[in-house]
Amino acid sequence: MAVITGGAGGIGAAVAQRLVAEGGAVVVADIHFANAQQVAQPLGDAALAVHLDAGQADSIAAMIESAVSHFGGIDILHNNAAITTPEIQRQDTTAVDIPVEVWRQILEVNLTGYLLGCQFAIPHMIARGGGSIINTASNSGMVGDVARIGYGTAKAGVINLTKHVATQYGRSGVRCNAVAPGLILTEATQRSVPELAKNYARHLALPRLGRAEDVAALVAYLASEEAGYMTGQCISIDGGSLMHQPHFADFVGETT
Template sequence: MRLKDKVAIITGGANGIGKAAAEVFLNEGTKVVIADYDAESGKQVESQFLEQGFDVTFLQVNVADLASVKTMVQQVLSKYSKIDILINNAGITRDAMLVKMTEEDFNRVLDVNLKGVFNCTQAVVPYMIEKGYGKIINTSSVSGVYGNVGQTNYAATKAAVVGMTKTWAKEFGRKGINVNAVAPGFTRTNMVEKMPEKVLNHMESIVSLQRLGEPKDIANAYLFLASDESSYITGHVLHVDGGIMM
């Protein structure tokens, strides 16, 4: 097992890519904390994995609220005494063209997608520094690298995540901590599946591999960056997009 007895926090772990990541990590021997605002889904996923004999814990958290994040981190430390891996996976969209985007929707996406990453990392990294070891993986997006129509707020946060990733890689490398990001392309999550079939077909047609990504495709990238196989990689943005932008 590649991550036997490691402790990982996965934000947004109750659904989509986060849930797939939890399953992949659990199968590699990780003790997984599913940190999510969605208590109903979080408890269901926790029960599902507990029935399979995995060491998993669901903790409700609002990543946009630092006090909530700090409480979650203390709960993790109380149970496991360490945090080896942080996957900043939680994210939301509130899409609209710029002239129609509300201030509320702009701010909400920044609070979750950007401030949430800041809050979780700031709360966790002191304990990684103390141990001299840590893997931090942030979720960006191809939208943050190339932009996307109707996603001013989302693209801005995902571009900022890249900047924070590279900054933290420089700050924490000497402390034994790797900081990297994953930039997914179009991925088959519940949000994407709700799109009209015509739109989905178009999305597939512009991807070099001619298919949408599966949540496990992104989860496997998280796994690689969390493992010892990536010990000499930091400050990197790994595109997992099927070749949509080359």
């Protein structure tokens, strides 16, 4: 069974649907409980909606306990919640300008929340002989940008957290990998950066923008025994946007 944080969002919901379609059971955990219920309800008995504030240790512990008491154990943790509200994103600017309380809030939810998910879930995984943790990183965790220093730094932390957890618990049967999406079209991205999709498309090696289902397929693979010999990796899923020379867009231009 799998616990998905930020399970009511675009990518989390697609992961929940994919894992249930493959015969799994999921906890859909989100700060927006009503939205989590909307994702869980059509999935029937295979899904349980749980309220989670990923910025609060007690809430993360309670989410893991709910999963264990409802489904009898936990095999997969998808740490995926992140603050994606435009109000916070607007303030997540540069080193000089970001309010330190905004920086702390972003790191608390987007990075410390992932550590605590691991902290509370791993003992239950080990008790069952192992498990698979998948952390949602981002292209933003690998490069600099003109804004979003808090988000990018948190995602960079997620990539190294992944390698530490993989190193520390691999011998106990716990694998830990990260997925690093580029721009994925979800309600959140369309709401917060409406003009970004057109600009971004110029930099893609592939002829379309990313979908939540693309990421869900990769998460499902990493969760499965098919990926049983993979750990500590961060896999980009970005249409090839970060793997080429910067002048690519000048030569090739717009796609979709």
